[in-house]
Amino acid sequence: MEDILRILEQDGRTPPERIAEMTGRSVEDVRAAIAEAEKSGVIVSYKSQVNWDALGRGDVQALIEVRVAPQRDVGFDAVAARIARFPEVRSMHLVSGDFDLSVQVTGESIYAISNFVTSKLAVLDAVQGTATRFILKRYKEDGTLFETPNDAPQRLPLSL
Amino acid sequence: MNRQHTAQRADPPQDAGAARPRIARRVQDIPPSGIRKFFDLIASQEGIISLGVGEPDFVTPWHIREAAIDSLERGHTHYTSNYGTPELRGELAAYLERLYGARYDPQSELLITVGVSEALDLTLRATLDLDDEVITGDPCYVAYFPVVHMAGGKLITAPTAMEDEFRLRASEIERRVTPRTRAVLINNPANPTGAVLDRAAAAEIAELAETRDLLLIADEIYDRLVYSTDEPFTSFASLNGARDRTIVLGGFSKSFAMTGWRVGYAAGPADIIAAMMKVHQYTMMSAPTTAQAAALEALRTGERDVAEMREAYDHRRRLLVRGLRRIGLHCVEPRGAFYAFPSILSTGMSSEDFAERLLMEEGVAVVPGSAFGPSGEGFVRCCYAASVEQIEEALTRMERFVKRHARGR
Ligand SMILES: Cc1ncc(COP(=O)(O)O)c(C=O)c1O
16 A cells, blocks of 8 residues: 555556556556545645746745744644635644744745735734745755756666 | 677687787686677667666665765775774674674674675685686676686586576586585576575575585675565575575665665675685775765665665566566566566567667667576566666567567467
8 A cells, every 4th residue: 555655656647557567456456545545635635746937937935934822722723724724825834943833835926925924924813923034946845856967867778 | 609608718829929919818718798789789879768777777865975975074085994994894794683683793704895796706716716616597697707717717507497487496506516616606686587596495505505515605786676575585694504605795786776886795704704805905905985984874774765765676577577478578577686587589589689679679778688698598688777667668669579570470
């Protein structure tokens, strides 16, 4: 099962037939395992990792450190769920250290992001403070290096 | 046909006045590599997919490279002990005990070398007298004939067969033992066939070595790349009775994707390791210092990488083997290393013809089995240390090729 997940994590488009060959299982077994993983939420979604920068699109990203006051019974979860729902939020984590939520947001411009922070985020009752750090360059995301050196490693075409 | 195994003596100079050849007889004796011409063919074509390589497609894991960089930053740029750094030997002893329950004294029974290549050369030079014989399986790794020859010995080959999954059998070795036999050289898992000896088969060979008083040289460079076997890999290091006559050669090249670093090791009885060290200290001094730092990191924290790479190879292995069978090339299941060794008998071509025409017509490079010895004729070696896409594309092209050349049935 985990081997199937590792294959899909590398390439979500790998067809079940190929996975079956690679793992020595039947196609039906592979389909069933994937369906089960989708149903139980182990596989969350399939999508393409797009490097918009390569298109020259000027979207801006920022990491926002948010300090929030935990609430009775629900801790950070209630306010976290509210923040996470905004489409501007790409990813978000509760973290240890001197702030609580690490929120990655994306916007068309610096203004769009500062607007989001001041009019959507900072105004929430539980939010005690924010610090916004604009992302200047992306080197790696979700395990994928964004810039690979153009002198790719070479192997001899034949060796014994 | 098989260049590797039928070296011809160059004619001796005719008369005393004739100029003596500048190249030593022993080197002249070594025939040119059977795949030289494939290099030129590959260079002349574009879009080649090569299943002809003998090394991982992975780059060395970053933490290992990083350890090497750190070692350089600290200025560790000097020779090390001839035996290799004490840290690496200590870690290696722990590693061999962890994997195989084999105990080696890091002070006297381990030697860090410039790859298994050097370790093999040292073993042979330390143990062979002129014209001593070494028995190995056929087909075998291409370096075996030349290194035995250069050490003054003779390589005697014992055939293995597809029907027996190319396993080297004690009975075939025994038939070739003479008073001149000094050692049995076993490549397990094997290049080019992917054959792996189970514990019983290995024990039989060890027993034979005991009764006929032979050394066992175990080239276990592919020991970490073993798949779908019912039992864990049996290192000759773990066969207790054989320990005092066994030299295990192992390395980092294949397990940790470190071919270019040039580091490996030999583990064996102290007297033989000391003799090997004698040769090593005057010819090599020590293995590369930076590579030893990298190897240390590999042994300390590289298990996860080994597991990840092995799983990736295993996936590609199944893909390739099934694909080859689907297109009509009979292929026994290779249980180790990263090679499949399908039969091309159904095409009616010789292995060399097959490899050459496949390359010219479809741009897929494989290695003719005959390059590895007479028993390799009728087979080609396909390496699956290639991406899934490359393997799929190679199979598509090979299918076209095989269909086109199918003998009228
Ligand atoms: C059977 C065998 N032994 C030894 C070697 C050489 O290994 P190293 O890189 O450690 O010198 C190879 C490399 O292809 C091999 O296939």
